[in-house]
Amino acid sequence: MADTHAPGLQHHFDSYEQQQEASFFGMWVFLATEVLFFGGLFCVYLIYRTANPVAFAAGSRELDILLGGINTAVLIGSSLTMALAVHAAQVGKHKMIAIWMALTGILGGTFLGIKAVEYSHKIHEGHFPGPHFVWHGPEVNVEMFFNIYFMMTGLHALHMIIGMGIMLVLIPLAWKGRFTPDSHNYIEGFGLYWHFVDIVWIFLFPLLYLLGVTSHV
Amino acid sequence: MSESVDTFGRRLHYLNADFGVKSWLLTRDHKRIALLYLISITIFFALGGLMAVGIRLELATPQGDLVQPDTYNRLFTMHGVLMIFFFLIPSIPAVLGNFLIPLMIGAKDLAFPKLNLASWYIYNIAGFFTLWAVAQGGVDTGWTFYTPYSTTYSNSYVIATALGVFISGFSSILTAVNFIVTIHRMRAPGLTWFRLPLFIWAHYATSLVIILGTPVIAVTILMVAAERLLHIGIFDPALGGDPVLFQHLFWFYSHPAVYIMILPSMGVVSELIAAFTRKRIFGYKFIAGASVAIAVLGFLVWGHHMFLSSQSVYAGMVFSVLSMLVAVPSAIKVFNWIATMYKGSVSWDTPMLYAMGFIGLFTIGGLTGVMLATLGIDIHVHDTYFVVAHFHYVMVGGAIMGYLGGLHFWWPKMTGRLYPVFWSKFAAIIIFVGFNLTFFPQFLLGYLGMPRRYHVYPADFQVLNVMSSAGATVLGVGYLIPLVYFVWSMRYGKRADRNPWGAIGLEWNTGSPPPQHNFHEIPTVDWDAYGYLPDTPAGTGESWGIAVPTQRQDRTQDDG
Numbered sequence: 001m002a003d004t005h006a007p008g009l010q011h012h013f014d015s016y017e018q019q020q021e022a023s024f025f026g027m028w029v030f031l032a033t034e035v036l037f038f039g040g041l042f043c044v045y046l047i048y049r050t051a052n053p054v055a056f057a058a059g060s061r062e063l064d065i066l067l068g069g070i071n072t073a074v075l076i077g078s079s080l081t082m083a084l085a086v087h088a089a090q091v092g093k094h095k096m097i098a099i100w101m102a103l104t105g106i107l108g109g110t111f112l113g114i115k116a117v118e119y120s121h122k123i124h125e126g127h128f129p130g131p132h133f134v135w136h137g138p139e140v141n142v143e144m145f146f147n148i149y150f151m152m153t154g155l156h157a158l159h160m161i162i163g164m165g166i167m168l169v170l171i172p173l174a175w176k177g178r179f180t181p182d183s184h185n186y187i188e189g190f191g192l193y194w195h196f197v198d199i200v201w202i203f204l205f206p207l208l209y210l211l212g213v214t215s216h217v
Numbered sequence: 218m219s220e221s222v223d224t225f226g227r228r229l230h231y232l233n234a235d236f237g238v239k240s241w242l243l244t245r246d247h248k249r250i251a252l253l254y255l256i257s258i259t260i261f262f263a264l265g266g267l268m269a270v271g272i273r274l275e276l277a278t279p280q281g282d283l284v285q286p287d288t289y290n291r292l293f294t295m296h297g298v299l300m301i302f303f304f305l306i307p308s309i310p311a312v313l314g315n316f317l318i319p320l321m322i323g324a325k326d327l328a329f330p331k332l333n334l335a336s337w338y339i340y341n342i343a344g345f346f347t348l349w350a351v352a353q354g355g356v357d358t359g360w361t362f363y364t365p366y367s368t369t370y371s372n373s374y375v376i377a378t379a380l381g382v383f384i385s386g387f388s389s390i391l392t393a394v395n396f397i398v399t400i401h402r403m404r405a406p407g408l409t410w411f412r413l414p415l416f417i418w419a420h421y422a423t424s425l426v427i428i429l430g431t432p433v434i435a436v437t438i439l440m441v442a443a444e445r446l447l448h449i450g451i452f453d454p455a456l457g458g459d460p461v462l463f464q465h466l467f468w469f470y471s472h473p474a475v476y477i478m479i480l481p482s483m484g485v486v487s488e489l490i491a492a493f494t495r496k497r498i499f500g501y502k503f504i505a506g507a508s509v510a511i512a513v514l515g516f517l518v519w520g521h522h523m524f525l526s527s528q529s530v531y532a533g534m535v536f537s538v539l540s541m542l543v544a545v546p547s548a549i550k551v552f553n554w555i556a557t558m559y560k561g562s563v564s565w566d567t568p569m570l571y572a573m574g575f576i577g578l579f580t581i582g583g584l585t586g587v588m589l590a591t592l593g594i595d596i597h598v599h600d601t602y603f604v605v606a607h608f609h610y611v612m613v614g615g616a617i618m619g620y621l622g623g624l625h626f627w628w629p630k631m632t633g634r635l636y637p638v639f640w641s642k643f644a645a646i647i648i649f650v651g652f653n654l655t656f657f658p659q660f661l662l663g664y665l666g667m668p669r670r671y672h673v674y675p676a677d678f679q680v681l682n683v684m685s686s687a688g689a690t691v692l693g694v695g696y697l698i699p700l701v702y703f704v705w706s707m708r709y710g711k712r713a714d715r716n717p718w719g720a721i722g723l724e725w726n727t728g729s730p731p732p733q734h735n736f737h738e739i740p741t742v743d744w745d746a747y748g749y750l751p752d753t754p755a756g757t758g759e760s761w762g763i764a765v766p767t768q769r770q771d772r773t774q775d776d777g
């Protein structure tokens with residue numbers, strides 16, 4: 001049981017390489033579960049949109065494409081800064097990891113702020129699902145669109161909040177030089193997660209916001 | 218290599234390397250976590266069993282004389298929820314899989330030991346929510362949570378229970394991620410995929426199903442909770458929703474979930490059959506492939522639960538055919554096990570008795586599954602006791618038999634102790650008899666038309682129901698006996714040597730109990746699994762304590 005181990009290498013791994021491979025692979029497998037998690041919702045979306053095309057288009061036109069578009073740009077920007085943080089980890093510039101991640105966090109926060117503004121508008125207009133939902137137009141079952149809108153974007157926002165929580169832990173560690181080119185799987189693994197959350201939004205934006213633009217039924 | 222010993226000269230292993238409550242509650246050792254899981258799971262099994270006692274007592278007479286209809290609904294619901302989500306799904310993976318996967322593949326631990334511990338805590342938190350719901354008064358929706366009853370009409374604790382199930386899903390997912398990564402990345406040098414024990418293949422396939430299925434039930438449960446909390450209508454037809462969509466989503470997970478329960482058990486049985494017939498498993502690659510095939514096909518058959526739920530006839534036909542297809546890989550396994558036994562030198566030790574029980578009962582359960590998948594028959598017996606009998610044959614007769622067989626096989630490895638031979642064989646036989654007495658009459662009852670989930674029934678059905686209740690008593694006694702002697706053995710059992718069965722496999726080439734880091738030196742593997750030479754005697758239960766030589770000893774590493 002003589003474990004003479006290199007720093008940052010857990011006892012049950014033989015090499016940094018094995019440790020690194022294991023944690024990336026674990027993250028990919030976890031992201032597969034995430035795909036199916038959101039997949040369930042996309043499936044529900046598909047079925048109800050097919051059943052209520054008019055109501056979905058009408059609901060979609062209520063959303064603010066400008067704010068949604070800005071948010072899309074903000075998130076793509078945060079993916080870029082996250083990728084730069086990972087690059088900094090690979091080349092061993094530990095302060096830069098922290099700086100790029102902090103920027104990522106600020107962009108994430110901006111996204112959530114804009115999202116909150118959108119939510120409060122919708123709630124104000126009575127578009128939050130439930131007994132108090134109001135809809136004055138002739139379309140039937142628009143509430144279903146908003147059920148799904150709030151479920152999907154809410155769960156997406158929850159993923160971002162969790163991501164930002166993890167960042168709060170990782171940034172100070174990175175600043176202190178805990179991550180080296182050999183051992184920075186947390187940073188790369190987290191990067192995968194963050195990109196995944198961005199990609200979900202890339203699907204949500206057209207499905208929810210742009211759906212009503214062309215269909216003037 | 219020399220043994221590590223403590224200051225008193227005793228051999229050090231994972232159980233005595235560290236002491237105290239903290240060393241258990243904060244452990245990251247997969248072997249200790251397996252034991253923690255064993256304790257939690259046994260408690261939930263006992264609670265679920267208690268509910269079953271209530272059900273069978275009520276059904277001993279045709280009138281509803283013991284409990285109110287409402288209480289009865291809660292009993293069978295909680296029974297199903299506890300048994301499925303808190304016992305069967307975690308049972309073999311979390312206990313035996315956790316303990317054995319690193320040992321079998323020559324690794325020091327699972328890839329993510331902290332997540333492994335976290336999964337145990339998450340499991341317990343989930344259990345706490347569910348038990349809280351029970352304490353408040355329980356749920357009455359059936360384990361299937363069908364909408365809109367569960368979302369709109371039920372006056373019971375649906376959200377708390379559903380939350381428990383939701384959270385327990387995370388513990389399954391963490392375990393599955395751990396297994397997949399470990400099996401991919403941490404195998405000992407030379408241990409190629411087709412040299413892996415079939416137990417590993419089975420857990421790999423199970424993990425795939427968990428990864429791909431569990432998130433879907435998770436999001437479905439969230440939608441049910443949202444619908445109930447916010448009074449919206451995702452699945453409520455009165456509010457524009459579609460209740461059948463819930464059933465699709467539910468069974469998309471819950472049919473594959475039955476394979477989460479049975480696949481690991483099949484893995485155990487493969488190990489047992491090879492060890493107690495002293496033969497290489499017949500058709501190794503077919504059994505390995507069948508596990509994966511079951512995992513994949515299992516995702517394509519969920520509609521067979523919905524033949525009568527307004528699903529279109531054509532969908533019904535497709536699902537019917539696909540369901541029958543799943544029976545093919547299952548049958549391949551059964552035939553291969555039997556072919557393995559042919560001309561083997563079979564010894565009837567306790568684990569082998571369970572393996573035999575598994576094969577017989579699983580075959581009945583599987584064949585009645587094919588009957589149910591036949592549209593015409595299912596219209597007749599859907600939602601009757603025939604279905605109840607079918608799934609108990611596969612889940613209790615199959616999955617639990619495998620679990621118990623595995624526990625008996627690896628108990629000496631896990632605890633370093635032997636259990637009484639006589640009592641263990643006695644219990645195995647009692648369980649088999651009790652099981653059949655409980656559930657065979659239910660096939661007849663269902664065929665005659667007794668619906669499931671009612672607490673009263675026509676007097677004509679009483680004889681068969683009394684038989685079933687009597688059988689349940691026998692079965693209950695059968696389950697208590699191992700509980701007693703396992704606990705007893707931990708203190709008073711004879712000490713096991715490293716390989717009491719003379720079995721082959723890396724786990725038998727390390728001490729019993731294994732040292733803290735499993736192997737003092739990671740072995741290099743250059744042989745196939747189950748390399749038994751014909752006609753070498755198995756270590757029989759009677760000869761326990763006498764070291765049985767294995768042919769591979771010369772090729773493997775020696776350690777504490």
Ligand code: HEM
Nearest residue numbers: 475478479521540544583586587589590599600608611612
């Ligand atoms: C051999 C392949 C199998 C086939 C073709 C099959 C087929 C079926 C069918 C058609 C039903 C629906 C009956 C109805 O509700 O009318 C059913 C129910 C069920 N089966 Fe199977 N089955 C198979 C194996 C299994 C296994 C291995 C398990 C568990 C380990 C299992 C567990 C269940 C359960 C729990 C139900 C009832 C669910 C409920 O309504 O509460 N089945 N099976």
Ligand SMILES: [Cu+2]
Nearest residue numbers: 472519521522
């Ligand atoms: Cu099924």
